Amino acid sequence: MAGFQSLPGFRDFYPEDFSRRQHIFRNWRSAATSFGFQEYDAPVLEPLELYKTKSGDEIEAQLFSFTDKGGREVSLRPEMTPTVCRMVGEKAGALKRPIKWFSIAEFYRYERAQKGRLRAFHQFNADIFGEAGPEAEIELIALLIQCLAGFGLTKDDFYVRLSDRDLWFFYLEALGFTDAQARSVLTAIDRYEKAGDDAFKVYTEAHGAMPADRKDKVLGFLKIKSLPELETALAAYNSEKLAARLTDWRKVLAGVSAMGLADFIAVDLSVVRGLAYYTGFVFEAFDRKGDLRALAGGGRYNDLIKKLGYADLPAVGFAIGDVTTGLLIEQRGLAPAHGTAPQVYVVIGGEAERKAAFADIQALRAAGIRVEYPFKDLAFGKQFKAASESGAKLALIYGGDELAKGVVKLRDLADRAEREIPRDQVVTLVRDLLAGR
Numbered sequence: 001m002a003g004f005q006s007l008p009g010f011r012d013f014y015p016e017d018f019s020r021r022q023h024i025f026r027n028w029r030s031a032a033t034s035f036g037f038q039e040y041d042a043p044v045l046e047p048l049e050l051y052k053t054k055s056g057d058e059i060e061a062q063l064f065s066f067t068d069k070g071g072r073e074v075s076l077r078p079e080m081t082p083t084v085c086r087m088v089g090e091k092a093g094a095l096k097r098p099i100k101w102f103s104i105a106e107f108y109r110y111e112r113a114q115k116g117r118l119r120a121f122h123q124f125n126a127d128i129f130g131e132a133g134p135e136a137e138i139e140l141i142a143l144l145i146q147c148l149a150g151f152g153l154t155k156d157d158f159y160v161r162l163s164d165r166d167l168w169f170f171y172l173e174a175l176g177f178t179d180a181q182a183r184s185v186l187t188a189i190d191r192y193e194k195a196g197d198d199a200f201k202v203y204t205e206a207h208g209a210m211p212a213d214r215k216d217k218v219l220g221f222l223k224i225k226s227l228p229e230l231e232t233a234l235a236a237y238n239s240e241k242l243a244a245r246l247t248d249w250r251k252v253l254a255g256v257s258a259m260g261l262a263d264f265i266a267v268d269l270s271v272v273r274g275l276a277y278y279t280g281f282v283f284e285a286f287d288r289k290g291d292l293r294a295l296a297g298g299g300r301y302n303d304l305i306k307k308l309g310y311a312d313l314p315a316v317g318f319a320i321g322d323v324t325t326g327l328l329i330e331q332r333g334l335a336p337a338h339g340t341a342p343q344v345y346v347v348i349g350g351e352a353e354r355k356a357a358f359a360d361i362q363a364l365r366a367a368g369i370r371v372e373y374p375f376k377d378l379a380f381g382k383q384f385k386a387a388s389e390s391g392a393k394l395a396l397i398y399g400g401d402e403l404a405k406g407v408v409k410l411r412d413l414a415d416r417a418e419r420e421i422p423r424d425q426v427v428t429l430v431r432d433l434l435a436g437r
Helices: 015-034 048-055 057-062 081-094 135-149 165-175 179-207 212-222 227-234 240-258 322-331 351-366 380-390 400-405 423-434
Strands: 045-047 065-067 073-076 099-108 120-129 158-164 265-267 281-287 294-300 315-321 344-348 394-398 407-412 418-422
Touching (some): 015 099, 015 120, 015 135, 015 322, 045 081, 048 057, 048 073, 048 081, 081 315, 120 135, 135 158, 135 294, 135 315, 158 165, 158 240, 165 212, 165 240, 179 212, 227 265, 240 265, 294 322, 315 322, 344 351, 344 380, 351 400, 351 423, 394 400, 407 423, 418 423
Parallel strands (some): 158 265, 344 394
Antiparallel strands (some): 099 120, 120 315, 158 281, 294 315, 394 407
């Protein structure tokens, strides 16, 4: 019998893999808490209707959905946004604004597994609710950058592409497109980077041929890569909506620049995020060097909480996944050493010494120090070899002569220097040594 294998697109996390994953989570959590975000969690199973209301009936093909034993239509969560909107919506009146929340959770999508994309994956999600102005975008873009920079990645490794769906809608309106036509244009823009001119077939099939002058202006707008270019392009249009969006653009870029993060930001109007619920600024973190492309994405979604049946509340957020993040830091040589090495290895002479050692081992562990010792009686030579291989910094040696004197021998495993320390000071002295004091 061959035994069992995990399901396609699902992962086992052996200790070394789990250690790597925890390293990613620690960095994300550290970044979020330093920004004053509060962590939350939520059920892994939700009503199927929650996702259909947000994304339409067609989303069901991508879900692990089923009828439960109570006859309810349910789904494993494919994302966190609908859930966090439900949670905030239910208690919106009692929550202090702005609401800054984050989570690290597992998600499930029934789609073909491929590089950087699995059926079960973890994401960091950060959202701000109750702030309608671009100050929320400044905060979240800065957090996104820190979520990647915390691993040692720099502006040479990744950047954030910033765009604006509202700006596109207002610009297309100024060109004379109807709302339905504008939505088809944005669908084409979303596909243009991969499909080129073929992307506009979606427009042609729905609305007929696009006038050549309009298409030229759309493609020209698509090529804008800086705020001055944007200001120049919009100067010809007497539109209060466009003027207001430009003001917000200036504020976002100035805020990010004042934080010293300007080198991480690129104006890129080709980013429109295919999800129709976005209502303003949208942004994606991209791999500058490799083939991982989008590392994270998000934007403003002011209408979603209301669409789910709750009070009208502005919102903006982003998500970043553990699969692509793990691949990126691995490629850049920034992944941590596997496993968690002990800090102290205890070398034990015999049964009498073992009883004394156990008391100190327990005291050291209670003080938060990682300690290993041999389960069986072994020769000193084998124990010292195990101590060196363990990765520990210090060895504590419990021999008959030392116990008779009320001391323990402490060895620095890097330079092999030894000294005797009083048994009643073991915890204090080891803690101070490990702390570099």
